[in-house]
Amino acid sequence: MKNTIINKSVRMAFRDNGMMTYDGSGRTTDSAGNQLGKPFGNRYTMHDGRTCDSTGAFLVGELERLDPTLHEPLAAVTWGRDIDLREDVTIADEISSFTLSTYGSQGSLGTGNSIGNGKAWIGKSTDQMTGIGLDLAKIPHPMTPWGMELKYTILELESAARLGRPIDQQKFEGLQLKHQMDVDEMVYIGDTSLGLTGLVNNSLVSNVSNFANGASGFATWATKSPDEILTDFNNAITSVWSASGWAVMPDRILIPPTQFGYISTAKVSNAGNVSILKYVQDNNLLTTSGRGKLDIFPLKWLIGSGVGGTVGTVGTVDRMAVYTKDKKRVRYPMTILQRTPIQYDSIYHKATYFCRLGAVEAVYPETMGYFDGL
Amino acid sequence: MKKPVTRVRTCDVAFQFRMGAGFPGDVNRTHPAAIEPVMVDVETPPTIFGQIVVVDTTSNAVRPLAASDQSNSVVLTPHGTLVRSYPSQASTGGAFGAASLGSATPPATGVADVLRAGYIMVQLNVGVTAPTKGGAVYVWCAATSGNHIQGGYETEYSAGNTTLLDPRYTYNGPPDSNGVTELSCNV
Numbered sequence: 001m002k003n004t005i006i007n008k009s010v011r012m013a014f015r016d017n018g019m020m021t022y023d024g025s026g027r028t029t030d031s032a033g034n035q036l037g038k039p040f041g042n043r044y045t046m047h048d049g050r051t052c053d054s055t056g057a058f059l060v061g062e063l064e065r066l067d068p069t070l071h072e073p074l075a076a077v078t079w080g081r082d083i084d085l086r087e088d089v090t091i092a093d094e095i096s097s098f099t100l101s102t103y104g105s106q107g108s109l110g111t112g113n114s115i116g117n118g119k120a121w122i123g124k125s126t127d128q129m130t131g132i133g134l135d136l137a138k139i140p141h142p143m144t145p146w147g148m149e150l151k152y153t154i155l156e157l158e159s160a161a162r163l164g165r166p167i168d169q170q171k172f173e174g175l176q177l178k179h180q181m182d183v184d185e186m187v188y189i190g191d192t193s194l195g196l197t198g199l200v201n202n203s204l205v206s207n208v209s210n211f212a213n214g215a216s217g218f219a220t221w222a223t224k225s226p227d228e229i230l231t232d233f234n235n236a237i238t239s240v241w242s243a244s245g246w247a248v249m250p251d252r253i254l255i256p257p258t259q260f261g262y263i264s265t266a267k268v269s270n271a272g273n274v275s276i277l278k279y280v281q282d283n284n285l286l287t288t289s290g291r292g293k294l295d296i297f298p299l300k301w302l303i304g305s306g307v308g309g310t311v312g313t314v315g316t317v318d319r320m321a322v323y324t325k326d327k328k329r330v331r332y333p334m335t336i337l338q339r340t341p342i343q344y345d346s347i348y349h350k351a352t353y354f355c356r357l358g359a360v361e362a363v364y365p366e367t368m369g370y371f372d373g374l
Numbered sequence: 375m376k377k378p379v380t381r382v383r384t385c386d387v388a389f390q391f392r393m394g395a396g397f398p399g400d401v402n403r404t405h406p407a408a409i410e411p412v413m414v415d416v417e418t419p420p421t422i423f424g425q426i427v428v429v430d431t432t433s434n435a436v437r438p439l440a441a442s443d444q445s446n447s448v449v450l451t452p453h454g455t456l457v458r459s460y461p462s463q464a465s466t467g468g469a470f471g472a473a474s475l476g477s478a479t480p481p482a483t484g485v486a487d488v489l490r491a492g493y494i495m496v497q498l499n500v501g502v503t504a505p506t507k508g509g510a511v512y513v514w515c516a517a518t519s520g521n522h523i524q525g526g527y528e529t530e531y532s533a534g535n536t537t538l539l540d541p542r543y544t545y546n547g548p549p550d551s552n553g554v555t556e557l558s559c560n561v
Contacts, residue, residue, distance in 0.1 A: 056461020056478075059471030075389040151404055159461050167461065174393075181392055300390065312391050350404060 057163060068164055075177055077184035078299065082254065083199060084327040089143060089335055089358065096333040096358045097140035104133035141361060143333065144194060146182065147354035148175050150339075153347045175353055179337055186357050187332050188301035189311060196359040199330065200254065200305055200321045200370070204362045207243045207369035208307065211320075219373040221259050226268045226276045230283060232374065236322045237285045237294075240369040248329065248367045249286050252295040254321040258314070259374055260298035295325070306372030323368040330368065333358030387475070395550035396495040399423025399458025399478075402556055407492030409457055411485050412436045419482040423458035424496040424557075425525055426513050426539065427488060436488060438525035444515035444537050451540040454488035455496065455559055456480055491560035493546065498553040499526040505545035505555060512536040527557075 060066050089096050107118030108130045120130055152160075152167050160167035190196035197203045211232050214224035221229050233253065240250045255263075263276040272279070277296065281287065286294045302319045304310045309317030323330055339353045362368060399422075401407050412427075413435035414420065420427055420438050427436035428443065428450070436453055443450060458478060465481065467473050480486060498505070499514060500521040512528040516535040522528070528536050529545070542560045549555035 057463040058473055059464055059467040061470060064470065071387075073387040073389055073393065075393070149404065153459070156459055156461065163461060165461075177389075178393060181389065185392065345404075348404065 079187035086333040141359040204365035254299040257298040398497040403493040457487035
């Protein structure tokens with residue numbers, strides 16, 4: 001959870017939650033992040049040599065020092081790094097949509113509409129002016145409700161507090177992690193059951209191709225020379241730049257972690273002292289044309305996400321995703337995580353956390369491209 | 375009944391793409407869930423949380439299914455499914471009280487909770503065919519044989535070994551990689 005990147009707009013603060021064991025009790029962790037536990041008031045002795053937790057309350061020996069630190073599962077999400085949020089959507093909205101405009105104009109002279117022709121020339125006495133045509137498309141995506149229940153009995157709560165390992169806080173952090181990991185999956189690959197796609201497999205993106213083979217006869221970077229890898233980068237950028245009408249040069253490239261590791265460590269040549277990654281960052285089209293820095297990041301969702309590959313399976317077909325991180329080009333609609341008031345039902349305390357998660361809106365899919373087989 | 379040792383590691387602690395489905399015996403939805411307190415049959419106590427239990431008519435306490443419950447033709451209506459409260463005091467442990475993930479052992483005596491109606495996480499026997507949503511529930515009643523643990527969940531009929539549960543008990547979808555899935559009971 002320490003590695004979790006949580007967008008500010010969806011971060012739930014513990015404070016004023018009213019449901020946490022530690023609400024209003026001041027510090028819950030020390031400077032090293034260790035759980036301080038719930039204070040019992042006076043000194044507390046474990047009379048029976050047991051401390052309170054697979055059942056969650058363990059047997060502990062008299063000469064045993066049980067580290068009270070909570071060691072949570074390891075998980076990392078990166079969606080906050082790679083996409084902007086569309087924040088105007090609300091919990092009431094069932095569909096998020098946008099329009100896409102296109103224009104048309106017939107050349108006034110009737111000499112054709114090819115390159116070099118078709119301008120809107122008029123004579124000094126012309127009264128038959130050509131007009132501008134307009135067409136709009138509307139692209140909708142579902143905003144699917146997401147919800148999970150947080151529940152425990154008063155007895156479980158008190159037992160957990162006695163142990164210094166609060167079940168409410170742990171379950172809440174588990175729920176937050178589940179929410180974050182679900183958002184991460186929605187942003188990058190969408191949802192199989194709902195038929196939704198994400199940033200690295202978007203169904204609207206048509207610029208999908210395989211990298212060319214290198215001199216070795218293979219396309220994988222481990223078999224290519226640094227020059228060939230740089231060519232792959234620049235060809236990918238050029239391809240997307242071209243598809244966007246030479247209007248938008250992509251500024252972000254995501255590659256699988258293994259390939260990122262390879263180009264980070266392999267030197268550009270035996271005579272050089274910089275990595276392939278550094279060389280690419282200095283000599284890519286975006287940078288050399290004076291348009292800023294090209295962001296290159298590793299992404300786990302690209303493992304096996306190429307055509308014919310299996311997502312998450314190393315050794316299948318990996319993918320490079322090229323796009324522009326700009327809310328005007330691609331974005332993700334979602335609402336903030338909120339909850340119901342606590343419901344007291346017998347000895348149970350329950351609250352349901354809910355939000356709506358949309359699907360990645362590729363407003364301009366022309367500014368995105370996928371290149372497989374690296 | 376011989377208690378099974380930890381058969382599977384029900385949860386990992388490094389989530390690459392998604393976390394596991396949960397832990398056997400966790401009531402996964404509570405709107406509403408009918409959870410009833412029962413006595414544990416001291417002669418043959420349940421061996422794992424999330425296990426199907428029936429009432430022993432002699433002690434009026436619950437026990438897991440055994441060979442005597444096996445039938446190739448009669449559908450069995452169980453009393454419920456053993457619920458895991460969390461946390462609760464461990465009564466046994468490995469060397470120096472070691473306890474691995476997913477190794478919780480239900481209480482062998484006293485009061486336990488049983489889900490009479492609702493949704494609960496359960497552990498499939500290792501190697502069974504993955505259940506589908508709405509799939510029939512079988513329990514291995516014969517003596518433990520290889521991966522087929524007595525009292526454990528199965529998805530297919532096996533003559534002389536399994537018993538089919540009341541059709542109000544159904545699987546609610548495929549399991550995670552640890553064989554943990556959701557069971558819909560009397561809903």
